Amino acid sequence: MQIDLRTVTIKPLRHTFDNIARRIGADKPASRYQEGTLDMQQEANYHYRPTWDPDHLIYDRDRTAIRMADWYGFKDPRQFYYGAYALARAKQQDTAEANFDFVENRGLAATLPDDIRDTVLKLLVPLRHVAWGGNMNNAAVCAYGYGTAFTQPCIYQAMDQLGIAQYLTRVGLLLGDVEALDAAKRAWMEDDTWQGLRRYVEDTMVLRDPVELFVAQNVALDGLLYPLVYETIIDDVLSAKGGTPVAMLTQFMTDWYAETRRWVDATVKTAAAESDANKAVVGGWIAQWRDRAAAALLPVGRIALGARADELTAEVVQQFNARMAKAGVPV
Amino acid sequence: MSTVFIALQTNEETRPVIEAIVQDNPDAVVNEQPAMVKIDAQDRLVIRRETIEELIGRPFDLQELQINLITMTGNLDQTDDEMVLYWRA
Amino acid sequence: MDMQAAKKKLGLKERYAVMTRGLDWTPSYQKMEDIYPYIAYEGIKIHDWDKWEDPFRLTMDAYWKYQAEKERKLYAIIDAFNQNNGHLNVTDARYINTVKLFVSGISPLEYVAHRGFAHAGRAFPGPGPRVACLMQSLDEIRHAQTQVHAISNYNKYYNGMHDFHHAHDRVWFLSVPKSFFDDAITAGPFEFMVAIGFSFEYVLTNLLFVPFVSGAAYNGDMGTMTFGFSAQSDEARHMTLGLEVIKFILEQDPANVPIVQRWIDKWTWRGYRVLTLVAMMMDYMLPKRTMSWKEAWEVYFEENGGALFKDLARYGITMPKCAEQIALEKDHLSHQAWSTFYNYAMAANFHTWMPDEDEMAWLAGKYPDSFDKHYRPRYAYWREQAAKGNRFYNKTLPMLCQTCQIPMIFTEPGDPTKICYREADYKGDKYHFCSDHCKKIFEDEPEKYVQAWLPVHQIYQGNCFPEGTDPSVEGFDPLAAVLRYYKLEHGRDNMDFDASEDKRNFAEWRGQATRNI
Numbered sequence: 004m005q006i007d008l009r010t011v012t013i014k015p016l017r018h019t020f021d022n023i024a025r026r027i028g029a030d031k032p033a034s035r036y037q038e039g040t041l042d043m044q045q046e047a048n049y050h051y052r053p054t055w056d057p058d059h060l061i062y063d064r065d066r067t068a069i070r071m072a073d074w075y076g077f078k079d080p081r082q083f084y085y086g087a088y089a090l091a092r093a094k095q096q097d098t099a100e101a102n103f104d105f106v107e108n109r110g111l112a113a114t115l116p117d118d119i120r121d122t123v124l125k126l127l128v129p130l131r132h133v134a135w136g137g138n139m140n141n142a143a144v145c146a147y148g149y150g151t152a153f154t155q156p157c158i159y160q161a162m163d164q165l166g167i168a169q170y171l172t173r174v175g176l177l178l179g180d181v182e183a184l185d186a187a188k189r190a191w192m193e194d195d196t197w198q199g200l201r202r203y204v205e206d207t208m209v210l211r212d213p214v215e216l217f218v219a220q221n222v223a224l225d226g227l228l229y230p231l232v233y234e235t236i237i238d239d240v241l242s243a244k245g246g247t248p249v250a251m252l253t254q255f256m257t258d259w260y261a262e263t264r265r266w267v268d269a270t271v272k273t274a275a276a277e278s279d280a281n282k283a284v285v286g287g288w289i290a291q292w293r294d295r296a297a298a299a300l301l302p303v304g305r306i307a308l309g310a311r312a313d314e315l316t317a318e319v320v321q322q323f324n325a326r327m328a329k330a331g332v333p334v
Numbered sequence: 335m336s337t338v339f340i341a342l343q344t345n346e347e348t349r350p351v352i353e354a355i356v357q358d359n360p361d362a363v364v365n366e367q368p369a370m371v372k373i374d375a376q377d378r379l380v381i382r383r384e385t386i387e388e389l390i391g392r393p394f395d396l397q398e399l400q401i402n403l404i405t406m407t408g409n410l411d412q413t414d415d416e417m418v419l420y421w422r423a
Numbered sequence: 424m425d426m427q428a429a430k431k432k433l434g435l436k437e438r439y440a441v442m443t444r445g446l447d448w449t450p451s452y453q454k455m456e457d458i459y460p461y462i463a464y465e466g467i468k469i470h471d472w473d474k475w476e477d478p479f480r481l482t483m484d485a486y487w488k489y490q491a492e493k494e495r496k497l498y499a500i501i502d503a504f505n506q507n508n509g510h511l512n513v514t515d516a517r518y519i520n521t522v523k524l525f526v527s528g529i530s531p532l533e534y535v536a537h538r539g540f541a542h543a544g545r546a547f548p549g550p551g552p553r554v555a556c557l558m559q560s561l562d563e564i565r566h567a568q569t570q571v572h573a574i575s576n577y578n579k580y581y582n583g584m585h586d587f588h589h590a591h592d593r594v595w596f597l598s599v600p601k602s603f604f605d606d607a608i609t610a611g612p613f614e615f616m617v618a619i620g621f622s623f624e625y626v627l628t629n630l631l632f633v634p635f636v637s638g639a640a641y642n643g644d645m646g647t648m649t650f651g652f653s654a655q656s657d658e659a660r661h662m663t664l665g666l667e668v669i670k671f672i673l674e675q676d677p678a679n680v681p682i683v684q685r686w687i688d689k690w691t692w693r694g695y696r697v698l699t700l701v702a703m704m705m706d707y708m709l710p711k712r713t714m715s716w717k718e719a720w721e722v723y724f725e726e727n728g729g730a731l732f733k734d735l736a737r738y739g740i741t742m743p744k745c746a747e748q749i750a751l752e753k754d755h756l757s758h759q760a761w762s763t764f765y766n767y768a769m770a771a772n773f774h775t776w777m778p779d780e781d782e783m784a785w786l787a788g789k790y791p792d793s794f795d796k797h798y799r800p801r802y803a804y805w806r807e808q809a810a811k812g813n814r815f816y817n818k819t820l821p822m823l824c825q826t827c828q829i830p831m832i833f834t835e836p837g838d839p840t841k842i843c844y845r846e847a848d849y850k851g852d853k854y855h856f857c858s859d860h861c862k863k864i865f866e867d868e869p870e871k872y873v874q875a876w877l878p879v880h881q882i883y884q885g886n887c888f889p890e891g892t893d894p895s896v897e898g899f900d901p902l903a904a905v906l907r908y909y910k911l912e913h914g915r916d917n918m919d920f921d922a923s924e925d926k927r928n929f930a931e932w933r934g935q936a937t938r939n940i
Contacts, residue, residue, distance in 0.1 A: 048876045085569070094491075095487075172446070188448065201452065397489065400481070412435070421734045
């Protein structure tokens with residue numbers, strides 16, 4: 004039976020789920036972000052302890068040193084639930100595809116000055132391994148963190164990092180060949196330039212505190228790497244030397260960083276604003292990992308910047324400090 | 335002999351795909367339901383990109399099947415040109 | 424500069440290989456066992472992660488593209504369904520109880536799957552399985568959310584699902600699905616993959632989704648049908664992952680075979696016990712039936728599973744032994760389950776009813792060997808009693824199986840007149856089981872299963888009353904206190920459909936829609 008109901012108005016019994024109404028303070032229509040996020044993670048009466056971590060519950064607030072009265076105090080300013088996330092990325096990948104096509108079809112890769120192409124291959128292609136580490140680390144934060152508001156964006160971030168690693172691979176294939184990927188991997192494994200950064204990435208892979216891992220990866224490392232590599236080196240320095248096609252190939256990363264840092268900032272801000280104790284712990288992590296990341300990125304920056312690397316890296320660190328101060332954590 | 339199958343949503347996008355499967359697997363049995371089409375074959379079922387492209391007159395990426403796939407059974411082997419479902423005898 | 428011409432285009436397999444495993448490296452600043460600490464203790468031996476065969480080779484750009492298209496379609500349909508009060512087009516309001524069961528019993532499991540695959544993906548040192556698991560983790564949060572979003576509109580008009588997260592963690596029968604997934608996520612990463620990736624996704628998921636989704640379609644619930652189909656398109660990817668995982672583990676070392684066989688036996692049974700809820704839904708709760716539980720089991724397990732286990736025989740894997748008992752139970756499972764919920768409808772978040780004459784005839788036709796003999800007389804009696812005003816709601820709490828947590832309602836294999844009881848002693852305590860299989864699972868890992876949060880035990884221990892409850896006051900009503908702890912509204916969320924607000928509202932709203940009042 005098909006009924007045309009367009010003229011019929013019936014009064015709902017309630018406007019959202021009770022848990023949402025309790026959190027937003029009233030029974031009123033809730034957003035899809037709210038209904039898809041709040042209290043999604045189980046909270047009580049777990050049946051068994053993890054055999055892989057018997058000292059903790061399945062989801063356990065004590066895996067981190069950060070204390071939150073309510074882990075749903077975190078909010079993703081992008082309000083990403085899966086659908087909103089997938090649509091946003093599909094749009095960006097559409098642009099990226101068009102950019103790759105443009106560069107490829109017009110043979111723009113061949114017009115790059117040799118030294119620029121060399122620099123790009125040496126600098127960008129090994130970074131796909133760094134992004135791979137970012138994938139693993141965000142997967143860990145998602146798996147071992149507490150509360151969907153905090154963990155949900157991390158699976159998106161993890162898969163974004165995989166996407167970035169794959170875009171960087173395509174850059175390598177477009178400007179070079181499979182051999183360029185192999186050469187970059189050898190550099191990543193053996194060249195002094197990369198060992199500080201590789202050590203940083205491997206050291207983060209053994210962190211057990213999910214919030215510290217979040218800081219080491221998303222705040223400190225990416226907070227310095229993206230501005231240095233994509234904004235300073237590619238968009239400014241290389242573009243001025245005829246490297247604009249490269250900026251087209253990395254537009255995804257530039258846009259992605261501008262978008263995701265708002266979420267990272269909001270997360271830092273919420274954690275630090277909770278208590279002085281949190282602020283001290285988060286501040287300590289940020290300072291420690293920032294210093295290590297800056298030192299590890301310096302030789303990498305030299306690939307493109309030569310002697311200016313120190314000065315420009317210091318600038319990026321200054322901007323980073325200002326950004327953290329704005330998020331409520333002066334470091 | 336064991337049955338392999340694939341089930342797709344019934345819609346405009348899958349119509350030529352199903353036609354292509356029938357062409358390439360003459361022994362396949364098509365079971366049409368209102369919302370879903372299930373195609374059974376003995377031991378092996380192949381979906382070929384070229385056959386679909388001939389029917390729709392445009393390039394087709396076999397990964398587009400993802401959008402309308404409901405379920406399948408058997409081992410899977412996928413390349414750019416074909417997707418094969420099979421049981422090992 | 425002639426490099427462009429010389430470049431050869433990579434095929435799908437090579438391309439995918441450089442896009443995934445090419446990204447990985449062998450660490451030297453940290454030890455493998457510190458980066459991947461959870462990989463050794465289960466006893467599974469992996470010699471070469473590179474032997475992993477990727478089933479679907481989706482890179483992230485393609486993933487985003489196709490998934491966004493699915494999401495666009497899905498939400499357009501959900502919006503249209505809601506805007507047109509599509510819920511009034513379902514066959515009758517009894518159908519909505521399947522939606523309640525789904526959102527409180529199944530959707531929260533999708534969320535656990537999301538976290539579990541994030542954990543398993545991170546745990547595996549092999550880049551191939553890691554990427555596949557993480558992609559599945561991302562899919563699973565999609566499923567959890569699209570289900571909540573699709574069902575959100577039902578919650579606005581019908582009772583029983585208004586606090587489903589809270590209910591999932593507490594209500595007695597919901598501990599059955601909850602403990603199933605808790606069991607999987609607390610197992611090691613390899614067992615998790617065999618449990619969920621293989622046994623659940625590959626062997627059993629068709630039994631959950633295809634009947635549920637076609638049930639929704641048959642009963643006019645376009646919103647649910649659409650999220651179901653949309654989720655299934657991801658399931659196809661998950662199923663192939665599950666099968667690849669099994670083949671990979673088995674091919675790596677013959678010593679893995681007995682471990683995997685034990686897991687397959689365990690998880691087929693665990694999964695089947697959870698599907699009791701689906702069996703009951705198919706045979707009793709869908710006003711318009713698609714197929715019987717028994718038929719679904721025959722098509723999706725006996726035929727399909729037969730082909731699958733024939734394929735795996737080369738490794739020495741055999742059909743799980745429990746399949747024999749399941750075959751004996753298929754004539755009884757749904758009837759015994761529905762009888763139990765009819766008994767305990769006071770403490771459930773959905774409504775129950777007795778099948779009418781037409782439905783009894785359908786059941787008798789589908790179950791010629793069991794229905795008329797064992798179940799029709801029971802229903803006839805209950806119906807008669809209800810008509811006389813003696814509707815009996817059972818308030819005595821049942822004994823639960825320590826493993827599957829279902830009340831001890833199942834009968835002896837081959838004798839539907841005798842309840843099946845098994846027990847075991849462990850460290851001075853006695854534990855009870857519904858079957859040999861649940862007992863065996865307990866005995867293999869008693870340290871794990873003694874931890875079970877059994878709702879009945881918890882109620883008797885006083886752990887399921889709202890904070891501040893004093894059970895010693897005169898006139899204390901334990902059931903009322905438990906319902907408050909569950910946040911169930913007595914008289915609205917529970918008991919018989921016939922007297923329910925859902926039934927009244929649906930009739931009135933549909934009346935407004937079809938008549939000129």
